[in-house]
Amino acid sequence: MEEKNQQAEAVNEEAVDTTNEDIIDSEESQNNDQLKEDQKTAEKDPVSELEQELEEIKNRMLRTQADYDNFRRRTREEKEAAAKYKALGMVEGLLPVIDNFERAMNLQTDEEQAKSLLQGVQMVYNQLIDALQKEGVEEINAKGEVFDPHLHQAVMQVQSEEYENNTVVEVLQKGYMLKDRVIRPAMVKVNTK
Known part of the structure; x- marks a missing residue:
């Protein structure tokens, strides 16, 4: 075992x-x-x-x-x-010159020499405007238009029954645009009722 x-x-x-x-x-x-x-x-x-x-x-x-x-x-x-906008600086400098040309052309005279001088001024003005238009400068339409604060600068208000409310009655200084940019707004009188 x-x-x-x-x-x-x-x-x-x-x-x-x-x-x-x-x-x-x-x-x-x-x-x-x-x-x-x-x-x-x-x-x-x-x-x-x-x-x-x-x-x-x-x-x-x-x-x-x-x-x-x-x-x-x-x-x-x-x-x-x-x-x-390459011409912007040049155009801004020329706007006062255009204003002075327009003032000179608004003179009224009866003298033959002054008329021929004004005719020469008109020719130079037209050439200047043509050159600016080729660069894309346009005058802002204002008279009779509805007031647009982006395009117009209201410096005076008048009350007249001839115009609708908020309509430009008179242009005191022309405004200009370069292509789609406002260079100088138009100074205007606006109708208010």
Whole structure:
């Protein structure tokens, strides 16, 4: 019986040793799997980091490209505006000259020499107006028009039954526009009822 007990104990020890070996093998297998996963993760981390960095660089490049396109568009628009209004300074300087020409042409005289002088002044005035019109300068129509504060500057008010309310009755000084920009508003008298 003792022999049977010893055999049973030997079988139990063998089973325990086998179980311990299985547990150790299982733990080693798990450790190896974990190491492999860690290696894969470690391998993925640099790749994913590089992919993320590449994505950031692409985004920065797209933003830089958009900024550059906006800069080019603004520069082009500024150049177009500068070309469009290049005559602005010259026109502003010539408006008082035009006013003086008009005052000179309004003089009434009976002398033949004065009439020929006024005719010469009229010719110079016409040439000046033609040159300004070629640059895009236009006179602002005012008399009989509805008062527009963007185009007219009211300096006097009158009450008249001949005109509608808020209508320009008289132009005291002509106004001018360069293309679509008001250079000088027309100074006017406005009817108020």
